[in-house]
Amino acid sequence: DAGITQSPRHKVTETGTPVTLRCHQTENHRYMYWYRQDPGHGLRLIHYSYGVKDTDKGEVSDGYSVSRSKTEDFLLTLESATSSQTSVYFCAISESQGAWGYTFGSGTRLTVV
Amino acid sequence: DAKTTQPPSMDCAEGRAANLPCNHSTISGNEYVYWYRQIHSQGPQYIIHGLKNNETNEMASLIITEDRKSSTLILPHATLRDTAVYYCIVRPYNTDKLIFGTGTRLQVFP
Numbered sequence: 001d002a003g004i005t006q007s008p009r010h011k012v013t014e015t016g017t018p019v020t021l022r023c024h025q026t027e028n029h030r031y032m033y034w035y036r037q038d039p040g041h042g043l044r045l046i047h048y049s050y051g052v053k054d055t056d057k058g059e060v061s062d063g064y065s066v067s068r069s070k071t072e073d074f075l076l077t078l079e080s081a082t083s084s085q086t087s088v089y090f091c092a093i094s095e096s097q098g099a100w101g102y103t104f105g106s107g108t109r110l111t112v113v
Numbered sequence: 114d115a116k117t118t119q120p121p122s123m124d125c126a127e128g129r130a131a132n133l134p135c136n137h138s139t140i141s142g143n144e145y146v147y148w149y150r151q152i153h154s155q156g157p158q159y160i161i162h163g164l165k166n167n168e169t170n171e172m173a174s175l176i177i178t179e180d181r182k183s184s185t186l187i188l189p190h191a192t193l194r195d196t197a198v199y200y201c202i203v204r205p206y207n208t209d210k211l212i213f214g215t216g217t218r219l220q221v222f223p
Contacts, residue, residue, distance in 0.1 A: 033211070042200070043157065043213040058210065090156050092211075102149075102211055104156025 003027040006091050006105040013112055019078040023091030025071075031094040032074040033102075034058075034066065036087040040091050043090065049074055081112045117201045119217045127223050131188040135201030138182040144203050146177060148186045149213070149222075152197040157213070160186065160199075191221045 005024045013019050015075060033048040035058075045058030047066040054064050063085060065077045078085055091105040118136040125131040136148065147162040161175045162167055163184075168175045174187040188195055200216040 035213075042215040045210055045212060050212060059212070064129070088154070092156070102157070102159060104158070106156055107154065 004090075004091065004093050004103055004105045006084050006108050008108060009106065010065075010109045011111070013110070015082060016080050016111055019081050019110065019112075021076045021089055021091075021110070023074045023076070023093075023105060025074075025093045027093060027095070027103070029093040029095045029103075031096070032068065033092040033094070034074065034076045035090045035092065036060065036085075037090060038087050038105075046076065046089075065082060078110075081093075081110075083112050086110060086112045116213055117200050117203055119199075119214065121215070122218045123221060124220050125188075125191045127193060127221055128190055131191040131221070133186040133188075133199050133201075133217050133219065134183065135186070136183045137201070137203045140181050140203050143196060143205050145205070146175065146181075146184050147202040147204065147211075148173070148175065148202045149202065150197040151216070152194075152199070157200065188193070191219075193221050193223065195219065196221045213220065 003026045003061045007022045031050055034046040035043040036046055037043045044060045045056055046060055046064050049055045049068040054070055067075045089108045092102045145162050145164050148160040149157040150160055151157045154189045161170055161173050163177055177184045198216040198218050200213050
């Protein structure tokens with residue numbers, strides 16, 4: 001998607017290892033979000049940010065941490081990956097709080113073995 | 114948060130109108146109805162939103178009942194590229210978070 005890039009696109013990691021996923025935007029949008037998507041659950045919000053160094057928890061935040069040291073980057077960290085964190089992770093950005101304005105990235109497929 | 118109910122799946126013939134229903138009987142006065150869709154393994158895409166009036170854009174039309182307890186997303190001439198999962202979401206306009214349900218999987222067939 002234009003203006004938002006997720007990296008890596010695919011990753012396989014071992015249980016217990018730390019993993020960091022990166023979301024990078026070139027739109028200078030204030031709001032950034034991390035979702036995970038699993039079969040039967042739709043998209044679930046993990047964490048979100050409403051500005052540099054301002055973050056908050058979503059509905060499934062346990063086992064995840066985030067950081068936003070500059071506007072363009074929002075990092076999602078799994079401190080010690082578990083098999084239950086195998087999922088597709090989507091980042092989204094929004095200029096304002098209006099829900100019509102979300103733009104999603106292409107996703108990161110993470111497999112924890 | 115208001116809960117939405119959508120059928121898990123629907124079929125539609127190519128070229129015909131696809132009418133996707135959504136029930137949101139607990140919606141409150143300041144909550145909007147939003148529709149997003151997700152085409153296979155891509156990130157969700159915004160389609161349309163409304164408060165109480167019917168809305169139309171280049172992608173779709175949104176019909177909201179007078180009591181606002183349900184709505185219908187209409188794709189007037191469905192194509193194979195419209196095959197996707199469609200999410201109906203009810204939220205206040207200015208809110209920090211967008212919460213997705215499990216959506217309706219629309220299959221458009223030739």
